[in-house]
Amino acid sequence: MHKDLEEFEGKLPLKLLQEIEENCPVGKLKKVAKRVLEEYQSALIDAGEAVGLISAESIGEPGTQMTLNTFHYAGVAEMNVTTGLPRIIEILDGRKSITTPSMEIYLNAPYNKGKDIREIALQIKETKFGEIVLEYGMNIVDLKIEVKLNAPKLKDLDITAGGVAKALEKGLANEAQVKQEGDVITLKLKEKEDAKGLNALYRLKEKSKDVYVKGIKGVSQVLPVKRQDEYMIIAAGSNLKKLFELEFVDKTRTSTNDIHEICEVLGVEAARQAIIDEVFKVIENQGLDVDIRHIMLVADTMTVSGEIKGITRYGVVSEKASVLARASFETPIKHVINAALKGEVDQLNSVVENVMLNQTVPVGTGLPSLVANRQKKKEK
Numbered sequence: 001m002h003k004d005l006e007e008f009e010g011k012l013p014l015k016l017l018q019e020i021e022e023n024c025p026v027g028k029l030k031k032v033a034k035r036v037l038e039e040y041q042s043a044l045i046d047a048g049e050a051v052g053l054i055s056a057e058s059i060g061e062p063g064t065q066m067t068l069n070t071f072h073y074a075g076v077a078e079m080n081v082t083t084g085l086p087r088i089i090e091i092l093d094g095r096k097s098i099t100t101p102s103m104e105i106y107l108n109a110p111y112n113k114g115k116d117i118r119e120i121a122l123q124i125k126e127t128k129f130g131e132i133v134l135e136y137g138m139n140i141v142d143l144k145i146e147v148k149l150n151a152p153k154l155k156d157l158d159i160t161a162g163g164v165a166k167a168l169e170k171g172l173a174n175e176a177q178v179k180q181e182g183d184v185i186t187l188k189l190k191e192k193e194d195a196k197g198l199n200a201l202y203r204l205k206e207k208s209k210d211v212y213v214k215g216i217k218g219v220s221q222v223l224p225v226k227r228q229d230e231y232m233i234i235a236a237g238s239n240l241k242k243l244f245e246l247e248f249v250d251k252t253r254t255s256t257n258d259i260h261e262i263c264e265v266l267g268v269e270a271a272r273q274a275i276i277d278e279v280f281k282v283i284e285n286q287g288l289d290v291d292i293r294h295i296m297l298v299a300d301t302m303t304v305s306g307e308i309k310g311i312t313r314y315g316v317v318s319e320k321a322s323v324l325a326r327a328s329f330e331t332p333i334k335h336v337i338n339a340a341l342k343g344e345v346d347q348l349n350s351v352v353e354n355v356m357l358n359q360t361v362p363v364g365t366g367l368p369s370l371v372a373n374r375q376k377k378k379e380k
Contacts, residue, residue: 004029012037048367050351055294059279062288063088081257087282091259091275094302094310101238101258103219106250112230120248121222121233122157123215129168130209132157143201144188145208151183159214161185171211176204216242240265260308268303275299275308322346324353 001009004026005017016036024032045051066085082090082099090098106112111120132153137146149161165180172178172187179186187208189200221236238256243249244265256262257278263271276292276299283290301316302309309315313330320326323339323346339346348354351361360366 002026002029005033008033008037012040016040048362048364050361050363051297053351055297058290058294059298062283062286062290065288066282066286083282083285088279091278091282092298092302092311094259094308094312094315096260098258100236101218101256101261103235103238103240103243103256104254105233105235105243106253107230107232108248108250111248112232112250114226114231117224117231117233119156119158121224123246124219124233124235124243125222126215126217126219126237127157127159127213128209129164129171129211129213132159132164132213133209136205138201138205140198140201142188143197144186145201145205147185147187147208149183149185154183157214164213167213168208168211172204172208175200175207263308268306268308271308272299272303275302320350322348322350322353324348324356325350328352328356 001017002021005021008017020029020032020036063085080100081102111117132150134148134150139146149164161180161183165178165185168178176187176189187204189204216239218239219235219237223234224231225234238258238261240256240261243254244251259271259274262274276295279295280292317326317329323335323344327335346353349362351363354361
């Protein structure tokens with residue numbers, strides 16, 4: 001770091017100091033740093049400021065103007081992304097199963113310039129047996145199914161008929177015997193299933209369609225797109241752990257919109273950042289303006305315990321120390337009775353409980369307490 005900026009260490013964040021050094025002429029470093037310090041100090045929150053209340057209003061008020069959107073990717077009917085208010089609710093509730101999981105997959109060179117992009121996309125997409133079948137033939141007399149495979153599709157996916165047969169053996173191990181000759185695979189019911197007759201044969205046919213053959217489980221659709229000067233892949237479905245095993249994937253930039261999966265694979269700090277990014281992305285797409293610090297406060301509240309907790313009565317609200325604060329959210333009688341049975345004490349050191357009891361709220365001017373020291377007049 002430049003010697004002119006050393007006196008500002010500890011007063012300004014390191015990132016700001018680095019930006020000043022990168023973008024300013026050497027002679028003006030000190031002058032710019034002084035101005036930045038003034039701006040930074042004026043932007044700091046005063047002690048006792050009700051930041052939670054301001055954040056709640058700042059997110060809630062524009063949130064009422066959001067549309068209830070689902071965004072479709074052009075040309076791919078199955079690929080859509082939940083946006084707008086439903087997506088915000090999904091994130092802030094900390095839901096484990098989301099409506100439309102998706103991944104943005106960035107690629108390493110030379111694949112990000114378009115090399116073999118189609119083949120790579122097909123390697124990522126989950127391929128099921130039903131997708132590579134040309135036709136089914138039912139032999140009712142011998143209770144077996146003869147399946148003709150789609151040879152061009154096998155070539156595109158770089159799978160052999162033998163590999164497909166192995167996948168079927170694994171997926172239908174308890175129900176059928178698998179035999180392969182060229183591009184034809186024969187499925188015959190095992191003896192214990194044989195007695196069930198035609199119904200069992202039809203069930204076997206339907207079950208075989210869903211047998212996993214190749215790709216990453218959970219990724220139902222892939223769409224190669226060009227962003228600025230590089231190619232990337234947008235995928236419907238999410239499975240980061242398996243995706244990171246592929247060497248052509250850029251692990252530093254690839255992400256998913258499933259926050260719980262990010263927490264599991266990359267840790268709680270990454271999940272916190274994902275909450276901020278995902279909420280901000282929705283707000284930005286809607287053309288609304290919310291200061292990112294409000295979103296950061298919500299993300300901190302959700303992840304402070306080391307795991308993701310939604311802003312619900314089962315999440316962060318259940319962990320509040322104050323009985324009255326918990327009771328003010330939902331199911332008040334349950335909270336009050338449980339607290340009475342345990343003999344809980346409410347310290348009344350937050351906002352909600354003091355409002356309920358008509359007392360001065362310990363924020364802003366209500367934060368300091370006055371102590372008067374009255375000396376008794378000496379009696380004459």
